[in-house]
Amino acid sequence: MTAAPSTTAALAAREVTRTFGTGPGAVHGLRGVSLTVDPGELLVVRGPSGSGKTTLLNVLGGLDAPSSGRVWLGARELTAMRPDEVIAVRREEVGYVFQAFGLLPVLSAAENVEVPLRLRRTAPRERARRVAEALDRVGLADHAAQRPYELSGGQQQRVGIARALVAAPRVLLADEPTGQLDSATARRVMDLLRELVHTERVAAVVTTHDPELVARADRVVDLHDGELV
Numbered sequence: 001m002t003a004a005p006s007t008t009a010a011l012a013a014r015e016v017t018r019t020f021g022t023g024p025g026a027v028h029g030l031r032g033v034s035l036t037v038d039p040g041e042l043l044v045v046r047g048p049s050g051s052g053k054t055t056l057l058n059v060l061g062g063l064d065a066p067s068s069g070r071v072w073l074g075a076r077e078l079t080a081m082r083p084d085e086v087i088a089v090r091r092e093e094v095g096y097v098f099q100a101f102g103l104l105p106v107l108s109a110a111e112n113v114e115v116p117l118r119l120r121r122t123a124p125r126e127r128a129r130r131v132a133e134a135l136d137r138v139g140l141a142d143h144a145a146q147r148p149y150e151l152s153g154g155q156q157q158r159v160g161i162a163r164a165l166v167a168a169p170r171v172l173l174a175d176e177p178t179g180q181l182d183s184a185t186a187r188r189v190m191d192l193l194r195e196l197v198h199t200e201r202v203a204a205v206v207t208t209h210d211p212e213l214v215a216r217a218d219r220v221v222d223l224h225d226g227e228l229v
């Protein structure tokens with residue numbers, strides 16, 4: 001019997017498993033993971049390499065389907081949707097921050113931030129307004145025209161955060177977002193991420209090994225061999 005998610009949770013997973021392959025060689029990426037994240041909450045998922053952190057984020061964000069179990073974004077069950085519905089809901093509801101920033105090198109900071117709005121077919125004037133606002137929130141209003149290679153690592157990740165939040169998603173997923181930053185820069189980026197999660201009321205799931213990042217969580221869970229412990 002699978003319990004229904006709390007009505008206030010922005011994100012919920014119940015008894016999620018993800019198995020790669022079959023038979024004796026099968027790899028159990030996730031084994032019965034259940035969690036909920038509320039709006040404005042920063043949940044850190046900590047775990048050693050290979051514990052299933054990336055697999056969990058992929059399943060929570062609808063980039064991968066679980067082998068069993070259920071996932072909800074708000075009241076909508078991702079695991080009950082057709083693939084095209086999942087893609088549409090993902091664009092509407094989920095922002096991603098990547099370890100290696102994931103910026104397109106030929107685009108300026110502003111154009112990178114604009115990408116999710118173009119995917120959602122937001123009108124040009126509204127796009128320009130939202131991009132300027134998002135860059136301002138991450139302190140990069142004066143760097144809008146610069147390409148990623150003209151920015152520091154911390155600035156590039158701030159562009160990544162602006163891009164993830166520009167379309168006001170319900171959920172933010174970040175896989176080792178400070179993994180490529182020196183510790184002082186990582187602290188500043190984390191402080192910004194935490195502040196934005198709280199002010200924008202987005203439900204965030206962030207994976208990390210970084211103790212600085214763990215210290216800034218509202219809640220921490222540990223993943224070991226695909227299980228929450």
Ligand SMILES: Nc1ncnc2c1ncn2[C@@H]1O[C@H](COP(=O)(O)OP(=O)(O)OP(=O)(O)O)[C@@H](O)[C@H]1O
Pocket residue numbers: 020021027028029047048049050051052053054055056
């Ligand atoms: N597409 C796949 N096919 C087969 N096995 C996979 C696949 N993706 C992940 N795995 C396996 O599932 C387990 C969890 O992997 P995952 O990448 O989620 O771990 P992780 O905690 O994110 O690790 P890291 O911190 O090194 O990124 C590992 O044993 C991995 O080899």
